[in-house]
Amino acid sequence: MPAKWPAEKERELRRLVASQRHTYHEIATLMGIGRNDVATKASALGLSNPVYLRRRTKHKHLRGALLEYYLTHSAKECQEHFGLTPSEFKSCLTVAYRDPKLAHIRKDTRRHDSWSVAESVELLRRSGVQPRLMIARHLSRGGVHAVKEQLYRLGTGSKALNGMPAKWVHAAFPLHCDRLPYVKTSAGPTGGTGFQFVIVPWVALRPLLRCRIDPLLKRYIRIMSSYQRWIFDGRSTASIVRSIGMYAKEKPCRLRSVSRRAPLRKPR
Numbered sequence: 001m002p003a004k005w006p007a008e009k010e011r012e013l014r015r016l017v018a019s020q021r022h023t024y025h026e027i028a029t030l031m032g033i034g035r036n037d038v039a040t041k042a043s044a045l046g047l048s049n050p051v052y053l054r055r056r057t058k059h060k061h062l063r064g065a066l067l068e069y070y071l072t073h074s075a076k077e078c079q080e081h082f083g084l085t086p087s088e089f090k091s092c093l094t095v096a097y098r099d100p101k102l103a104h105i106r107k108d109t110r111r112h113d114s115w116s117v118a119e120s121v122e123l124l125r126r127s128g129v130q131p132r133l134m135i136a137r138h139l140s141r142g143g144v145h146a147v148k149e150q151l152y153r154l155g156t157g158s159k160a161l162n163g164m165p166a167k168w169v170h171a172a173f174p175l176h177c178d179r180l181p182y183v184k185t186s187a188g189p190t191g192g193t194g195f196q197f198v199i200v201p202w203v204a205l206r207p208l209l210r211c212r213i214d215p216l217l218k219r220y221i222r223i224m225s226s227y228q229r230w231i232f233d234g235r236s237t238a239s240i241v242r243s244i245g246m247y248a249k250e251k252p253c254r255l256r257s258v259s260r261r262a263p264l265r266k267p268r
Contacts, residue, residue, distance in 0.1 A: 005041060017042060023052040059088060063096035067105045110142045115150055123150060124231050127158035128197065129185045129247045137252060158187075162228065162244055163199030164221075172217060173208055180204055181241045185248045201244050202228045203237045 005013075009031070016027045024042065027049075028035040042049060059066075062082055070078050070093070079089045096102055115123075119139050126135045132147040141147065151158055159165070163183065170177050180200045188196040202224040209218050232240045 013041060017047045017049050020051060024049060059092040062092060064102055066092055067096050067102055070107050121231055126247050128161045128187055129244055131187050134252050163201045164205060166198040169200050172213055176208055183245050183248050201241050203240050
């Protein structure tokens with residue numbers, strides 16, 4: 001049984017439910033309490049609140065027509081054509097996509113074929129240097145999630161995949177950090193912060209292994225520099241640094257495909 005509420009609080013709950021204008025979540029926000037507490041108390045008082053269900057099924061008759069129209073029109077055009085607000089359009093579209101009977105008219109532009117070796121290598125070359133959305137568009141792989149899923153399948157992240165972050169470099173090599181080739185990438189955290197990662201390619205750190213640094217860090221640099229030479233086909237340090245710099249300055253584009261490449265050589 002829910003805890004006993006003050007009579008005044010119960011009257012407020014009854015009034016809000018009777019108004020038939022608010023969902024339990026909205027009522028909880030107005031009353032400053034948890035949604036589960038409101039729903040439990042309403043059930044104990046024998047109250048019924050069909051607002052959420054009514055909103056969910058309000059545009060049920062439009063779902064099929066909306067999906068068909070959306071195949072050849074933009075979201076804004078759909079909203080104007082059917083007289084929907086942005087939130088109503090999103091809600092109706094979400095429910096329509098979950099209906100298996102309407103699966104044949106879903107607007108799905110994602111590719112469902114497996115990633116080729118060439119695509120995966122190109123993804124690794126650009127990871128941590130370009131935004132994920134830009135990489136996805138370059139590879140014609142849809143959006144951010146396609147890139148994140150492939151990185152997950154490859155068992156890696158992207159932030160420091162092509163170089164050590166500048167802060168790490170300053171901490172590990174204070175006497176040599178001024179003469180290293182820093183690259184300001186176009187990648188960075190989402191959310192409109194405007195911050196972009198600055199890295200030093202791993203191959204450029206290989207000559208500094210003679211310095212007195214932590215053995216674990218030395219091993220990590222050796223492994224990552226070998227990996228970087230591998231994905232860049234064993235090219236020279238200067239060539240790899242130059243390529244990463246070009247990726248960082250590259251403007252967003254959309255290419256149809258990535259050319260097939262020769263089998264990869266194993267790292268030495």
